[in-house]
Amino acid sequence: MMEAFLKTGKLGQSSGASAAGSKKTSQSQGGGKRGPAPWVEKYRPRTVEDVAYQDEVVSVLKKSLSGADLPNLLFYGPPGTGKTSTILAAARDLFGDMYRERILELNASDERGISVIRDKVKRFAQLSASGRRPDGRPCPPFKVIILDEADSMTKDAQSALRRTMEKEGRSTKFCLICNYVSRIIEPLTSRCAKFRFKPLANTILQGRLEMIAAKEGIKVSEAGMGALLTTSEGDLRMAITTLQSCARLKSGGDGPEAITETDVSELSGVVSKEWLDRIMSTLQNNSYFDMENLLQEFMCEGYSISQLIHQIHVQVVQDDHLSDGQKSQICEALAVSESRLLDGANEYLQLVDISSTMMSTFAKGA
Amino acid sequence: MSLWVDKHRPKKLSKMDYHAELSDHLTRLVSSGDFPHLLIHGPSGAGKKTRVMALLRELYGHGVDRLRIEHQGFETPSKKKIEILTIASNYHIEVNASDVGIYDRIVIQELIKTMASSQQLNSEGDPRNHPEKQNNPPMGIALKIGLELPVNASDVGIYDRIVIQELIKTMASSQQLNSEGQRDFKVVVLTEVDRLTKDAQHALRRTMEKYMATCRILLVTNSTSKVIPAIRSRCLNIRIPAPSVNEVMRVLQTVAKKEGCNLPSELAQKISEKSQRNLRRAILLTEACKVQQYPFKNDQDVMDLDWEVFLKDTAQQIVQEQSPKRLQEVRGRLYELLTHCIPPDVIFIGLHKELVKNCDGELRTEVTHLASQYEHRLTQGNKSIYHLEAFVAKFMSIYMKFVEETMGDF
Ligand SMILES: Nc1ncnc2c1ncn2[C@@H]1O[C@H](COP(=O)(O)OP(=O)(O)OP(=O)(O)O)[C@@H](O)[C@H]1O
Numbered sequence: 001m002m003e004a005f006l007k008t009g010k011l012g013q014s015s016g017a018s019a020a021g022s023k024k025t026s027q028s029q030g031g032g033k034r035g036p037a038p039w040v041e042k043y044r045p046r047t048v049e050d051v052a053y054q055d056e057v058v059s060v061l062k063k064s065l066s067g068a069d070l071p072n073l074l075f076y077g078p079p080g081t082g083k084t085s086t087i088l089a090a091a092r093d094l095f096g097d098m099y100r101e102r103i104l105e106l107n108a109s110d111e112r113g114i115s116v117i118r119d120k121v122k123r124f125a126q127l128s129a130s131g132r133r134p135d136g137r138p139c140p141p142f143k144v145i146i147l148d149e150a151d152s153m154t155k156d157a158q159s160a161l162r163r164t165m166e167k168e169g170r171s172t173k174f175c176l177i178c179n180y181v182s183r184i185i186e187p188l189t190s191r192c193a194k195f196r197f198k199p200l201a202n203t204i205l206q207g208r209l210e211m212i213a214a215k216e217g218i219k220v221s222e223a224g225m226g227a228l229l230t231t232s233e234g235d236l237r238m239a240i241t242t243l244q245s246c247a248r249l250k251s252g253g254d255g256p257e258a259i260t261e262t263d264v265s266e267l268s269g270v271v272s273k274e275w276l277d278r279i280m281s282t283l284q285n286n287s288y289f290d291m292e293n294l295l296q297e298f299m300c301e302g303y304s305i306s307q308l309i310h311q312i313h314v315q316v317v318q319d320d321h322l323s324d325g326q327k328s329q330i331c332e333a334l335a336v337s338e339s340r341l342l343d344g345a346n347e348y349l350q351l352v353d354i355s356s357t358m359m360s361t362f363a364k365g366a
Numbered sequence: 367m368s369l370w371v372d373k374h375r376p377k378k379l380s381k382m383d384y385h386a387e388l389s390d391h392l393t394r395l396v397s398s399g400d401f402p403h404l405l406i407h408g409p410s411g412a413g414k415k416t417r418v419m420a421l422l423r424e425l426y427g428h429g430v431d432r433l434r435i436e437h438q439g440f441e442t443p444s445k446k447k448i449e450i451l452t453i454a455s456n457y458h459i460e461v462n463a464s465d466v467g468i469y470d471r472i473v474i475q476e477l478i479k480t481m482a483s484s485q486q487l488n489s490e491g492d493p494r495n496h497p498e499k500q501n502n503p504p505m506g507i508a509l510k511i512g513l514e515l516p517v518n519a520s521d522v523g524i525y526d527r528i529v530i531q532e533l534i535k536t537m538a539s540s541q542q543l544n545s546e547g548q549r550d551f552k553v554v555v556l557t558e559v560d561r562l563t564k565d566a567q568h569a570l571r572r573t574m575e576k577y578m579a580t581c582r583i584l585l586v587t588n589s590t591s592k593v594i595p596a597i598r599s600r601c602l603n604i605r606i607p608a609p610s611v612n613e614v615m616r617v618l619q620t621v622a623k624k625e626g627c628n629l630p631s632e633l634a635q636k637i638s639e640k641s642q643r644n645l646r647r648a649i650l651l652t653e654a655c656k657v658q659q660y661p662f663k664n665d666q667d668v669m670d671l672d673w674e675v676f677l678k679d680t681a682q683q684i685v686q687e688q689s690p691k692r693l694q695e696v697r698g699r700l701y702e703l704l705t706h707c708i709p710p711d712v713i714f715i716g717l718h719k720e721l722v723k724n725c726d727g728e729l730r731t732e733v734t735h736l737a738s739q740y741e742h743r744l745t746q747g748n749k750s751i752y753h754l755e756a757f758v759a760k761f762m763s764i765y766m767k768f769v770e771e772t773m774g775d776f
């Protein structure tokens with residue numbers, strides 16, 4: 001019965017859920033069998049020790065590695081900060097070769113309606129977990145259910161989960177992972193030890209990137225590194241992807257040429273300084289139709305408007321010629337548009353709106 | 367005879383007519399073999415799809431051109447059966463297949479209208495053949511395919527999450543069919559990602575990581591703002607700007623030369639400017655010009671699109687009179703545009719552009735503000751007409767006051 005469940009629960013055709021979890025393990029060790037892996041996967045932390053920056057959660061996990069009980073966990077925070085990596089690494093550290101029997105990983109791509117929570121999760125939770133491995137060595141006497149991307153579970157499914165969590169708490173630990181903690185119902189969050197994964201600090205980012213660069217035999221100029229840090233905003237995954245792509249960009253010639261600031265800016269979609277200056281100076285001139293023409297041209301460049309808003313914001317805040325009143329008016333407009341864009345509003349209309357607000361703010365003077 | 371846009375679409379990265387540096391970069395990325403998922407973004411008609419196909423050819427050779435159109439069945443948790451069409455080769459699968467962007471569907475419709483009145487549409491042949499596969503599909507077939515868009519992210523509707531997940535899983539687990547075995551992975555191309563529901567996007571997060579060993583995902587979109595940050599974080603973002611007016615002109619002249627006709631540079635310029643750097647539109651317009659009048663003349667008229675003219679007139683009517691009766695007439699016209707599949711945000715942009723021409727500085731700011739506010743609301747609701755109409759009504763009321771005040775000064 002247990003065998004059968006594990007088959008459907010883990011390797012089943014319909015879910016395919018944690019099959020990949022184990023695939024990943026073998027792959028990470030094998031390495032050579034498959035073709036070269038993208039660096040984000042290649043340098044994913046393998047052990048809890050290897051996780052950078054998230055000290056609080058790391059210390060809790062380490063305690064449980066040395067025998068302490070593990071609370072239910074809730075990891076939340078922006079992309080690329082190590083949430084998934086941390087729990088996968090911890091699971092490997094905890095269970096070693098028992099990994100597949102003790103871990104159930106479900107994510108938003110799997111069906112996770114109430115029925116799944118009631119059946120699959122409940123059944124897995126009810127399996128017994130002994131404190132010994134087949135060979136007699138000790139093993140933590142619990143299982144872990146990882147619910148990655150829990151923020152896209154329905155409220156009903158979350159409530160169903162709550163009961164399972166209460167009943168099976170002793171032998172089953174839950175780890176909920178999400179980007180948006182506000183989408184998790186309170187009864188669940190209150191049953192978990194919450195860990196916010198902060199955007200990684202620049203020094204940490206730099207350390208990781210330098211480590212990878214050294215291993216891969218590539219050079220990064222100082223300004224290039226600076227650009228990697230600012231553009232990734234604490235998202236290490238983003239920074240690594242950009243680094244790898246820059247390296248490819250440079251791989252044409254012989255001998256490693258250092259990655260420059262321009263390489264990084266271009267690859268990470270930063271709006272060029274020329275464009276930013278052109279837009280700002282046109283807005284100073286107070287001619288609506290010049291502005292309209294320029295913005296239409298700008299749209300053809302294919303930049304992300306959210307990115308532009310971000311850069312304008314930085315510039316406006318630092319601009320000494322603007323009064324506090326002007327700054328707050330502009331920032332208000334930027335904030336409104338940025339959230340509307342997230343809702344799916346049309347980029348061009350939002351761009352014209354903030355631009356005309358800025359133009360009239362400039363025109364009125366300080 | 368197939369449409370020029372299909373016939374003269376460059377096939378190789380090394381043969382792209384513009385953005386040479388970008389092609390170079392893509393070539394290097396591919397040759398390294400460990401490239402990440404890609405998010406390819408840029409305005410309509412900038413050549414995104416063309417480059418994606420060229421990239422696939424670079425990866426797998428011409429096998430990617432042996433396309434099959436497949437019906438794929440899916441079952442939802444509630445046991446409902448859904449079926450969609452996908453385009454696939456042995457190496458990749460594409461969900462969407464709309465080679466024709468939203469704005470250009472309209473251009474093609476215009477072309478058909480023009481051509482239908484002068485030529486007979488060929489109604490025979492197998493419409494499932496992809497235009498690029500055949501050397502010489504009759505005109506009628508090419509057009510037909512342009513209109514019967516197989517699948518796209520938005521068609522998959524509320525089930526997009528299930529459909530896409532299943533596709534990726536099947537793709538990742540199926541055997542690699544490439545006998546030379548030069549790649550370990552296959553590719554899933556997802557176009558119009560900005561139209562995927564948030565639900566589907568969220569579900570892609572972990573899937574993109576889990577199947578990375580056997581599968582790469584190429585996401586194609588016009589606007590990255592609608593793509594959630596967690597997806598953007600998982601991809602290398604590649605921006606494809608529209609070609610410059612000069613670059614468009616050059617392509618037009620190359621295409622014309624290949625067709626054995628002589629395109630005067632003045633006309634080429636006029637078309638390039640009119641198509642606002644949208645290359646597809648420019649090529650389509652050039653072909654339409656040829657149908658209208660050949661040999662070309664320097665000062666030849668370049669066709670205006672019906673709906674654009676109609677939209678401009680609608681704006682004029684709003685400015686001419688502000689009354690409940692006029693509002694009702696305008697509503698009728700907006701309905702008409704919507705039923706002709708003109709997207710509501712395009713209508714907003716068109717109205718706004720015309721309306722502000724009749725306003726002074728302060729009013730312009732206000733109207734711009736309203737347009738962006740009402741268009742945003744529209745994305746939250748689901749009846750576009752309400753929001754369009756509300757915007758028009760609001761404009762009428764403030765415009766009336768504005769006119770009264772200015773008149774009062776006399
Ligand atoms: N704290 C960290 N320590 C070491 N590597 C990290 C860390 N955070 C991110 N990375 C790197 O970034 C990649 C992605 O990290 P991970 O999948 O853990 O992010 P996440 O927080 O789960 O993001 P998301 O919310 O988008 O799922 C990892 O493969 C690893 O290379």
Ligand SMILES: Nc1ncnc2c1ncn2[C@@H]1O[C@H](COP(=O)(O)OP(=O)(O)OP(=O)(O)O)[C@@H](O)[C@H]1O
Nearest residue numbers: 371375382383410411412413414415416467645646
């Ligand atoms: N590099 C190029 N050289 C010459 N012609 C090109 C090039 N790239 C694209 N074209 C032409 O432009 C047309 C539009 O390109 P494509 O379909 O790739 O645009 P797109 O960016 O995918 O647009 P959309 O967002 O509307 O789907 C093609 O049919 C092709 O004829």
Ligand SMILES: [Mg+2]
Nearest residue numbers: 083084085148
């Ligand atoms: Mg994650």
Ligand SMILES: [Mg+2]
Nearest residue numbers: 415464465466
């Ligand atoms: Mg396209």
